[in-house]
Amino acid sequence: MSVTSTADMTRTGGAVLRRGLGILGQGIAAEPRLFSISVAGSVLHGALLVGNAFVIGEIVGRVVTPAFAEDRINTAALALAAAVLLAISGLRVAAMFARRLAAGAMMFRLQAGYRERITRRYLELPLAWHQRNSAGSLLSTATSDVEAAVQPFAPLPLAVGTVVMLVGALGSVLWTDWVLGLVGLVLVPSLFALNIFYSRRMSPLQMRAQRLRAGVAEIAHESFDGALVIKTMGKEAAETARFAAKVGELRDGLIRVGRLRGLFDPVMDTLPSVGTVAVLLLGTWRLSSGAITVSQLVSVAFLFTVLAFPLRAIAWLVGDMPRGVAGYDRVHAVLAAEGSTRYGTEDLDRAVPATLDFEDVGFRYVDGEPVLRDVSLTVPRGKTVALVGPTGSGKSTIASLAVRLVDPDSGTVRLDGADLRTLTAEALARSVALVPQLPFVFDDTIRANIALDRPAADDAEVWAALRLAQIDSFVAGLPESLGTEVGERGTSLSGGQRQRITLARALAGKPRLLILDDATSAVDPRVEAAILGALRSAAGEGASILVVAYRRATIALADEVVYLESGRVVARGTHTELLATVPGYKDLVTAYEKAEALDD
Incomplete structure (x- = not known):
């Protein structure tokens, strides 16, 4: 000084x-x-x-x-x-x-x-x-x-x-x-x-x-x-x-x-x-x-x-x-910091999967360039929509907006027709679950990590969530089963196991909209296919799915694919349609496939 x-x-x-x-x-x-x-x-x-x-x-x-x-x-x-x-x-x-x-x-x-x-x-x-x-x-x-x-x-x-x-x-x-x-x-x-x-x-x-x-x-x-x-x-x-x-x-x-x-x-x-x-x-x-x-x-x-x-x-x-x-x-x-995530008073019915709508959404981070520009997309009730795009195209930002980690600068994000900003915190937490790319596991038991003290998440619900996440057999084989301590940040688990535990945590809450932000990237492709197949088969009864996807097998399971470039929706349709009509999409997916082949 x-x-x-x-x-x-x-x-x-x-x-x-x-x-x-x-x-x-x-x-x-x-x-x-x-x-x-x-x-x-x-x-x-x-x-x-x-x-x-x-x-x-x-x-x-x-x-x-x-x-x-x-x-x-x-x-x-x-x-x-x-x-x-x-x-x-x-x-x-x-x-x-x-x-x-x-x-x-x-x-x-x-x-x-x-x-x-x-x-x-x-x-x-x-x-x-x-x-x-x-x-x-x-x-x-x-x-x-x-x-x-x-x-x-x-x-x-x-x-x-x-x-x-x-x-x-x-x-x-x-x-x-x-x-x-x-x-x-x-x-x-x-x-x-x-x-x-x-x-x-x-x-x-x-x-x-x-x-x-x-x-x-x-x-x-x-x-x-x-x-x-x-x-x-x-x-x-x-x-x-x-x-x-x-x-x-x-x-x-x-x-x-x-x-x-x-x-x-x-x-x-x-x-x-x-x-x-x-x-x-x-x-x-x-x-x-x-x-x-x-x-x-x-x-x-x-x-x-x-x-x-x-x-x-x-x-x-x-x-x-x-x-x-x-x-x-x-x-x-x-x-005294400025800014707050203020919630509304509106509640939502839990009976059916939710519909998610983005209407002309724009967003930028503080002192940065716009990340999203006039994005409009829909995740229909009970359907699976895949977000595909190069790095920096805004996929993870869309996932954050969908669970209201951030609010749009312009446009509206709606769940079952209701602006997310009008919903109560409880209604939003009950209805939507995000599984991030980087999983976080608490220094606690597997049971505690998945149930999170939710009254409805008893052992039967925990096992059901583990089965959907394709990790039930692994947990059953542990000496303490659900009572196994996983260590700080899940140090006793592999990357794929942590991702599946995090996925099971989200599923145990029975969300009506499930958002997967490249949440199975550390999982073997065959296991990933089994997880997404199980989720897709249960989607009509439980949740609509918005998935940030890279692998062709994951993308092909989606009912619709939304292709992003530079924060804009460039094209939408089935995987087959986009392969045939969008060169940028074809080049990106092909590049991912080549990278996976080299890894294998």
Whole structure:
């Protein structure tokens, strides 16, 4: 970071403090009961600490000093002093327990609330937004940034309570002796000024460290996801160096934070000690002149020894604010992000397969060229339609539009005559299922992966779906059958097995429209033919099918083929008709066949 930018950020220390107080106000408004309990405990603890100073002063003046002077101990007075000190200690423990328990509950409730809101927002935001934000960054926001945003709430009740303690201690010193009080009037503003200086210096360091944490999470997540590529390409050293460089930046940033804190803490400890020495020196003079008693001198000296505590508590709060503001800004950026997949109120009948219509649909991704231009096509009820086209022609985008992962920029996508945007989320999820080219399998059992906690998907339905996906015999042969754990992302399964498990998951929901986005590309052609044959034979009873296809055997099973080029529908008809009349279609299918032959 340049000197100029650091200076600019330092000048914003006051703004960070103001924004941090605003964030704290929002949290207090969200959890007023827990905040009140924790502050009450903190105030009681501070008041008892101030009172303890006067009790100790009285014990020294009335019990300890006479014992030395008379060379005898007043047992009754000593027992009473011990009982009072024990009672105060017990009350302090109870107050501290109440403060910590309530403050912890408040912080973790706010943390859970933010994470729930962020998760819901992730689900609401459109696919285009997710494509602009890395998974590592989103993961960092939901974990590290949320923790940073709520961290200031841990010392907040203590800081509020110790303000009362600070005022009480300083007022008590002034009430006891105004000369000794002058030391406090010099010391306390000095400590406050030191806190402000510390906050302004710490703010840019904490904010930079929080950004670096997110950067480390992004690289780590990307490295884990791309482990196979990294290993097969022999790029372990390069990836390690890339990660080490970012971790090194974070390390250096945190060292700067620690260095500043390491300088600040000793100074904060030293100043009250200097004040105590000054009080003892002045107090000895005041005591010799008869202006104060021994009890008063001891009480004031004890109060000065604890003056650092309330200011340290305030420093903890002020020190956590820069990181808290940085974390909150990242959290708020997600919660306030523009765009949302809003659902309607219309429901649909589940009795029959669905009809899908695209009417003059146009679509482009953010800051990109149009992907689809005036696309019109129909998947008739109970029929199978194949989408064929070269790479980049818009096939997968059509699949995403059909399940409303994205909405069209122009035109309309209809299901049984209803605009998808007018349907409820439940109606859409019940009616349409997408099986993507890249299958995702949860780190769970086969049963859980397919049923997905749907009440209707009992074991009988799961087995029926597995049979349609042509993987029932494989699952039946496993030691735990449906209870077999498949590992993270299905690492114990082959690519074709993962695709078939994903297909069975979609079929278990009994969708009325099934969309296969090259969902059997990793499956043996004979198995693929069996799967599509089973789906086709059941289509009239269960689902209409829209399939993104490459293999001739797959395409030939379709009732109609829609051929795309550059985001436009160029031709439609049966496979035989397009072979005879569309040169581009013939060349593409022939090229796929030659590639398959070479693979075989």
